Structure formats: C-alpha cells, structure tokens
Amino acid sequence: MTATRTSVVPTASEPPATVPRFGSTERAVHWVHAAAFFSLSASGLALYLPVLASAIGDRPLLKAVHLGTAGLWLTALLALTVGGDHRRLRATRQELERLTDDDLAWLRRRPGARSGRFNAGQKVHAVLQSALAALFVVTGVLLYLGERDTALRFPGTIPVHDACMFVALALVAGHLHLALVHAPTRPALAGMTGGRVDAAFAREHHAAWTPEADDAAWRPSPGARLAGALVLLAGSAATVVLILDTLR
C-alpha cells in the first residue's frame, strides 16, 4: 500500500490495490438521490414540524423549495436513465433486486455467507429506499393535485407521505452511520466517491464478487447524450413553471 502511494507510477507487476465498484452513472444516480433527499427532508420537516413551521413561517417559499427539488430530482434521474450507462444501471438493478441463498443466510447472520457486489443488507436497503421513493412521488403528486382538484384528495395521503419520511430518515441515519462512522464498513464510501474500493476490503466483504473492468472508457452515444439533454431541459423548464406557480 505505502509503496503504491509514494511511487508516482505503479509498476505493472503490482496487484491493483483497488477494484472498480461503481460506474459514473451509478454514482451520479446515488448523489442526485442523496442531494435531493437532504433538500426535500429539510424543507419538508420545516413545513411539517410545528416548531420549525412557526420559526420560519414562510410556507410558500418552503413549498417552492420542496416542489422545486422534487422536480429537479425526477428530472435528473430520468436524464441519467436516458443518457447514462443503461447496461450498468440494469445490471445493478438486477443484482439489487435478487437474493441468493447466501444472501438469505447473510440476513440470518449465518457465518460463511458469501456476498456478491452487494450484501443482502445493501439489497434490502436499496429495495426499501426505491419503494419509499415511489410512494413519496405518488403521495407528493396527489398532495399537489389535491390542492387543485378535490376529487384527488384521499384521507391517507398526508399520513402515508409522513410515514415514508419517518422510515426513510431512519434508514438514511443507519446508512450514514455505516458509510461514515462504523470503521469496518467505512472503506465502502470510496466506491461511491471515486468509484473504486480497496481490493482487500472487497475480498473480505464481497467474496462472491468478481469486479468488472472500470468504466473509464464508457461514453454516452450522441443519441443518448441528446436525449439526456432534452430531458434535462424539459424537466428544468417544467420545474421552473412549478416553482413560479407555487410562489404566485
């Protein structure tokens, strides 16, 4: 390790100290989601908690932040799906949504369970967060439309939106703990920032995983780039309209 860090050019004979875990599209999806989560939960909590609502008071502004973030969040996710690396996104989704016998053993805390690129806990977390995101969107859209059309009001829209918030905040707290505080799992953070994780860490925690080549050479096709740009443009324009309508 030390030799690799101090030498300017690692020699070809040295085994790679890191292995690629996340491509650029996967990382972008993660960070878009993370940034949106913090903006949405901050503005949402300020709208929701009586103490914060009274202290800030500017409900229309908070609503504009909340709705604007939601619009940009969905826009960016859609643009990344359209213009990003489909192959890797699909592979990641399939890995996350499938549980192997080893994963089930991992969940039962059986020793010797071998994880792939994702362990079972990461898979469960991803599935829960995706389901919550879908429910946030469904209930959020209904809250927005219900203000305009009384036929779209349901007695449980706000309670479901709130319940998702409590579960999501608890999950994110655990996620942050494992990524930033808990020493044995902290090396995984590098995979989401730079794309690569320590090779020894990968062997120890993800024994059944064979890392692929990194995606440094991947570039979107001109068509995908155009489609992604169009989605960004249309989504941003729609978000601006949404914000102006909220502040009106």
Added chain:
Amino acid sequence: MSDEHVPDGRPIGRRAFFGIVGVGVSGLLWGDQVARLVAKSTTVLPAPVRSAIPLGEGWRIYSVNPPFPRFRRATWSLTIDGLVERPQRLTLDDLLALPAARQVSDFHCVTGWSVDDVRWRGVRFDDLLARAGVLPDATALSFVSAEKPYVDTLTLEQIRAAPDAMLALEMDGRPLTREHGAPARVVMPQMYGYKGVKWVTRITVTDTVKDGYWEQRGYDRDAYVGRSNGL
C-alpha cells in the same frame, strides 16, 4: 458479463418492492385512521412536548402570506361593521368581557389531518354581534384576517345551524398562540379548517356571500366535514 446475463438468485427484492408500494398506496384509504391512533397514544406526554413533536397534537400550521401577523395587545382591535346599527371597535378586553363559551371539539383539515378534543374558549357570534345590532337584510359574516389576503365568509344560516361555532380566544386553556391565530380566530368544527379564519381583525356583516381565499381556488363554500371537497 454479457448484456443478457441475469445475476443469480430469486427476484425477492423485486416482489418486495411491489408489495411495499401496494401496501403504501392502499394506505391512502386507511392511513388517517392509523395516524389518529398514534396521535391519541401521545396524550401521555406533557403538553409542551406533545405540541412540539411530530405525531403529537397533530397540528400543522398553514399560512398564506408570511410572516405570521404579530399581535400587540395595546393596539389590537376587532372591527365589526357593514349591515349593523352600531359599528364596533372592540379591544381584547372588550371581547373577554363578553359571555364566555367553552367547548371541546375536533378540528379537521381538508388535507386529511385532524386534531381531536381541542378545548376552546371564546364568544358565540350572537353575543359578539348583540351590541352592534345586525340589520334585518343581513345574510352573512365576512371575516378578514390580518394575514392578507385571507378572507372567508360564513352565512348567518350556517352559523345558526352550528351551535358550536365561535370566535375563539383560547385554545387548550391558554390564550391563542401566534401560529394559531392570536388573539382571535373563527372556530367552526363542523366544517374544514380553512373556514376557521385566523388572526381575525374585521367582521363585516353583509347581504352577499363572497368567496373566501380557498374558495376562490376551488374549495367548497359549504365545507362540511365528510360531505364536501370530494371527501
């Protein structure tokens, strides 16, 4: 790994995703019942804690034009004008000197949340308007909030049919707090909360029914709980 390669394992996570989303969507129809049970279970907590935590008292503070109006007792007054024999300008002490009415009633918001068993103290509209003397051709009361441009109208017929309608000055044993409309707000328990104008500074007696703030935005005038606004 080829494009067509599917990783090992069974799509348990995929099924779980659809299951959770399905249960969550069905919660649109029953989530409010659960929320009320949770709110009830927090009554063991002290009142200040309950009012501060989520899922506690259940109040959500809605306003349309920040910041909340600030109440200064020395300068505040309530104007009663329009179709009356003697227009009035009442201080808070004048209001407190009127016959006091007390009640416990539930508060329902049209967006789906409710607060059960709110204790109100205030003045019935008959007592409030007695000194002013309502003229025979009057049909409605138009409430003007210090939070512009919030207004709302209740017809005299609606008020007569609602023995628990009042201009409230206290909530749960304390003077109204700023976010709840200090010092005076309309309480109309049989209707959704948007009919309960906060920070009331003027009541105009009229013979026309003007749309209130939310009614101009499509909400019902007859805002009876459970029988209006699509609910």
